[in-house]
Amino acid sequence: MDPTRALSEQVADLYRDESRRVLATLIRLLGDFDTAEEALQEAFQAALEQWPRDGVPRSPRAWLVSVGRFKGIDALRRRGRDGVMLDAAARDYSERSADPEASDDETIQDDQLRLIFTCCHPLLPQDARIALALREVCGLTTEEIARAFLVAPQAMKRRISRAKERIRAERIPYEIPSRTELGKRLETVLQVVYLVYNEGYVATAEEALVRRDIAEEALSLCRFLVDLLPEPEAIGLLALILLHESRRTARTDADGDVVPLEQQDRLLWDRERIREGVSLVVRALQSGRFGSYTLQAAIAAVHAAAASVEATDWVQIVRLYDMLLERAPTPVVELNRGIAVAMRDRPEAGLVLVDALLDRGELADYLPAHAARADLNRRLGRSTEAMRSYRRALELARQEPERRYLRRWIAEISG
Numbered sequence: 001m002d003p004t005r006a007l008s009e010q011v012a013d014l015y016r017d018e019s020r021r022v023l024a025t026l027i028r029l030l031g032d033f034d035t036a037e038e039a040l041q042e043a044f045q046a047a048l049e050q051w052p053r054d055g056v057p058r059s060p061r062a063w064l065v066s067v068g069r070f071k072g073i074d075a076l077r078r079r080g081r082d083g084v085m086l087d088a089a090a091r092d093y094s095e096r097s098a099d100p101e102a103s104d105d106e107t108i109q110d111d112q113l114r115l116i117f118t119c120c121h122p123l124l125p126q127d128a129r130i131a132l133a134l135r136e137v138c139g140l141t142t143e144e145i146a147r148a149f150l151v152a153p154q155a156m157k158r159r160i161s162r163a164k165e166r167i168r169a170e171r172i173p174y175e176i177p178s179r180t181e182l183g184k185r186l187e188t189v190l191q192v193v194y195l196v197y198n199e200g201y202v203a204t205a206e207e208a209l210v211r212r213d214i215a216e217e218a219l220s221l222c223r224f225l226v227d228l229l230p231e232p233e234a235i236g237l238l239a240l241i242l243l244h245e246s247r248r249t250a251r252t253d254a255d256g257d258v259v260p261l262e263q264q265d266r267l268l269w270d271r272e273r274i275r276e277g278v279s280l281v282v283r284a285l286q287s288g289r290f291g292s293y294t295l296q297a298a299i300a301a302v303h304a305a306a307a308s309v310e311a312t313d314w315v316q317i318v319r320l321y322d323m324l325l326e327r328a329p330t331p332v333v334e335l336n337r338g339i340a341v342a343m344r345d346r347p348e349a350g351l352v353l354v355d356a357l358l359d360r361g362e363l364a365d366y367l368p369a370h371a372a373r374a375d376l377n378r379r380l381g382r383s384t385e386a387m388r389s390y391r392r393a394l395e396l397a398r399q400e401p402e403r404r405y406l407r408r409w410i411a412e413i414s415g
Contacts, residue, residue: 004052011047014060019044020139020217022064024111027118028174029065030072033136033164039072040064046071112137113224114174119163120188121172128163133192135160137221138199138214147398150365182229190237190293193222197241219245232287236294239280243300246273258405262309274304292328295320314344331362339372351376367396374409383413 019040026036043064057063119133131149134140146156166172177185197218222238250264278301284294299320306312321337334357342350354373363369374389387410394406 007052007056008048010056011044011051014047014064015044018061018064020137021112022061022068023136023139024115025065026068026072027115027136028111029069030076031174032072032076032168035072035075036068038075039068042071043068110176112221113176113228116189116192116221117176117185118167118172118174120185120192121167122185123170123172124163124166126188128159128166129188130192130195131156132160132163134195134199137192138196138217140199144199176228179229183231186225186229186231186234189225190233193218193225194237194240194293196221197244215241215245215248232284232289233291233293235280236284236290236297239277239284240293240297240300242273242277242280243297243304246270246277246304252401257401261303266307269304274301277301278304292324295324295327299324309343312343314340318344331357331360332366332368335363335366335369335372342376347376347379351380365396367393367402370396371406378409378413387413 022043023036023040026039027033030036030039046067047060047064051057116133116137119136120129124132127149131145134145135142142157142160143153145160146153149156151159176182197215199214219238219241222234222241226234226238246269247264249270250266250268251259253259277297281294281297281301284290285298299317302313302317302320317340318337321333321340325333325337335354338350338353338357340350341353351373354369354376357363358369358373370389370393374386374393377383377386377389390406390410390413394403394410397403397406
């Protein structure tokens with residue numbers, strides 16, 4: 001391979017793996033989101049220009065932080081930003097960066113948590129907190145976040161911009177809060193970590209079904225949160241992520257296509273992560289102060305314990321969904337309970353519940369609801385209704401692996 005092309009690919013891989021960590025540190029050093037984002041891009045551009053001539057540095061991440069900080073300080077000076085911000089950036093540099101090649105993984109992880117807690121500050125509106133965290137921590141595009149919130153991209157761009165301006169105007173501190181404040185802000189932070197993980201578990205706008213880098217990032221952040229504040233729901237969320245991740249290899253085939261649960265090779269499931277996840281579920285449940293994440297993890301643990309779909313304890317799963325509905329009465333939880341009822345009893349019983357949900361209109365544009373209805377009708381031999389629901393699901397599918405999966409069922413029914 002051409003050396004220049006090889007280096008470009010190396011920088012692209014580094015951007016994918018490290019850019020959010022570098023950004024979190026630059027935000028701490030520069031004290032400004034927009035300046036840090038611009039400095040990040042300029043640092044990677046500098047890498048493309050200088051590394052072919054000078055070689056790849058011993059610690060690429062530290063090099064990017066160092067270059068990005070210099071460029072960010074220059075940008076702040078050009079814009080005439082306040083002297084306090086510039087003095088803080090310069091002071092932080094002199095104290096921390098005597099060795100530009102130094103790399104402190106613990107500091108980097110602290111910076112990511114500082115960023116999450118800053119994005120989730122109580123002075124920001126709830127929807128803005130989550131949107132900003134998904135943009136800055138996870139690196140999702142504005143369009144991806146807008147789809148998740150079911151709003152127009154321009155509206156989401158304004159929402160994120162207002163949140164950044166509020167952080168700047170209120171001088172919201174870039175820090176992990178004191179232990180007395182942690183508990184009050186934990187719920188929103190857990191929600192953000194879960195949304196970040198979901199983007200990795202089921203990517204919204206990628207050719208691949210799974211964005212493993214994002215999923216692993218969420219797992220790492222959740223572990224750090226549990227170390228910081230071992231509350232039952234933080235433990236429950238860590239268990240849930242571990243149990244989902246234990247099935248990751250089996251969820252797609254060699255071509256990246258969807259493999260449904262009943263067809264997954266359970267020998268591919270990561271038993272070590274299952275053991276850790278189940279242990280954490282038990283720990284959270286025994287506390288007596290558990291919530292929705294722990295209950296979802298308990299459901300995942302029941303699946304993980306079964307040798308097959310048929311051998312799964314569906315009675316226990318429906319019971320857990322009943323408990324979950326008491327704490328999180330959402331249409332999505334109702335849908336998942338309906339699917340479990342279909343497995344516990346018969347497809348007709350589940351179909352009644354799924355149809356009632358769709359008739360209410362809340363899940364009219366939710367792909368899994370139409371896919372579930374299609375599957376239940378197919379199992380009942382109702383080809384016309386199954387075809388109608390598969391086609392509606394196909395209209396809603398954004399990923400090519402999902403589209404291929406749905407097209408296969410449409411072709412088989414048309415057969």
